[in-house]
Amino acid sequence: MNTTRDPCPYIIVYDIGAAFAMGAIGGSIWHGFKGYRNSPRGDRFAGTIAxxxxxxxxxxxxxxVWSGLFNAGDCTLVAIRGKEDSWNAIMAGAATGGILAARSGPQAMAVSAAFGGIILGIMEGVGAMLGRLSSDAYKPVAPQLDLPAAPPAAPAPSNNGDAPVAEKPAQKRGFFQ
Amino acid sequence: MFGFGKKQDQPQSTIQSEFVEDVAPAAPQVTSVSSASTPSPLMSVSSITLPGAYLHPITKDNGIEYLFINENPMGVPAGKPKERMTGSFGPLPMRTNYDKLLYGTGAAYLTGFFGGGIYGAYRGLQIAQGNSFKIRYNSVLNSIGRHGPRISNSMGVLTMGWALLDNTIYSFRGVSDYYNHISAAFLAGAIFKSTAGVRPALIAGGLMTGVVGSYGLWEQFTSEKKETKIPSLAPAPAA
Known part of the structure; x- marks a missing residue:
């Protein structure tokens, strides 16, 4: 279970809010600049605001809308498949792209679905790579123990031609177990 | 947990702990020599049995490792207890200003989406020119497509503006309460309609004030357990 996000039905609302805020703020900057550039001198401010x-x-x-459809698909896939992995996101992205292009015909739908799946695949891949890179510092390292040299191996016990039985070391409590 | 306090099964010749069964946090007396034999001066660390209950008062030697959400599960936090944001979105905590911004915007967008869709369907049935199913269906679809996004976008922008203004006022005053929420609501409504003139701006601000204020009254007069509560600074918990 992914503990960095809220549980499933609620994350839809959360992500819709995040996507709307992102789009609205980014769109304000983008279209503010565009409105400023495309207005005649003297109407710059009014053009920006409009x-x-x-x-x-x-x-x-x-x-x-994109985020809401994507998260709804993601949550549905989590519920159906019973696991949370990158394939959920990729399939949900493809489904979202397909649904949003549903009125443009089957070919546009297929192209859009492939595009959505690829974009989400890239995002998931980059996320996994970054996670791996950032967790590299915490790799468990075997401690270097200054142990005396091991005693010479005892002669192999004869067990009448049977395969030699490897002796299992006794289970010991580890440091963190 | 860390290898300490787990020595009950193993034979111990000279040293026994008095605290193996004791789960209460005890004074840090390490060991006591109970046997009559002479204690060896060469004592390795592994032969010392520390009282597990002292090291981890909560784990009680049951072998389970706990993860604590509380920052200070063992006792009273150092210094004065701080005020904390409390709020909830359904069963989830909504504690930060970002939670308020994002959950609020998302909920408002969805409300506007479905509300606008229903309103659009109603309008589409009302204005349909003709009686055939196809014409009515097309009219309803067109009308939903016109009103749903318009209303949901407006509600999303209003809520986002309200949350951003609320956070700004909070950062100036250092207090988060309904004075903030209500004044942010008035400002958000007024700014939203500011290009239409003074009178529409004041009306929009008044409407937003009414919405947030009535929500605050509802929060005030309903029981302590709230479905959705706007994050506000709560008094510090008794230490």
């Missing part, structure tokens, strides 16, 4: 007002919420809404 552009942000009309376009930034739409960008946020697009992000929110």
């Amino acid at each position: 552009s942000v007002k009309s376009r930034a919420p739409v960008v946020g809404g697009g992000f929110a």
Whole structure:
């Protein structure tokens, strides 16, 4: 279970909020600049405001819809498959891309689905790589013990031609067990 | 847990702990020599039995390792207890300003989405020109597509603005309470409608104030167990 995120039905709401906020703030910057550039001199401020007002919420809404569909698919796959891995995210991304292109015909749907799956696959891969890199510092390392040299091996006991039985060392309590 | 206090099974010739069965946090008396034999001056660390209950008062020698969510499970935290944000979203805690911003925006967006969808369906049935199923269906779909995103976007922007303003006021005042929430609501509504003129701005601010204020009253007069509670600074827990 992923403990860094909230549990499943609620994470949909949380991520919709995150995506909307991201899209709306990023869209404000983007369309503010665009409105400023595309307005005639003297109407720069009014053009900026009008552009942000009309376009930034739409960008946020697009992000929110994508995120909501993706998370709903992710949670559904978690419930169906009973496990949480990268394939959930990839399949949910593909499904989201497909659903959002559903009105453009089957070919556009397929292209969009593949695109969504690839994007999510890249994101998951990069996330796994970063996780591996950042956890490298905590790799368990065998302690270097200054033990005396092992005594010479005893002669192998004769067990009448049977395969030699490896003696299991007695289970000891480890440091962290 | 760490290899200490686990010596009951093994034969101990000279040293026995008095605290093996004692689970209460005891004074740090390490060992006592109970046998009559002369204690060896060469004592290795592994032959010392520390009272496990002293080292870990909660684990009680049962071999289970606990992870504590509380930062200080063993006792009174050092210094003065601090005020903490408390709030909830359904069964989940909503403790930080980011939780408020994101859960609030998401919930408002979804509310607007479905509310706008229902309103759009109603409007579409109302304005349909004709009686055939196809025309009604198309009219309803068009109307949902027009009103759903419009209302949900507006509600998302309003809530996001409210949460950001609330956080800003909190960072200035250092206090998080309903004075913050309500004034942030008025400001958010007024800024949202600021381009339409003074009167619409004041009306929008008043509407937002009404919504947040009535939510606060509802929170005030319902029982302690709330479904959704806006994060506010709670008095410090009794140490």
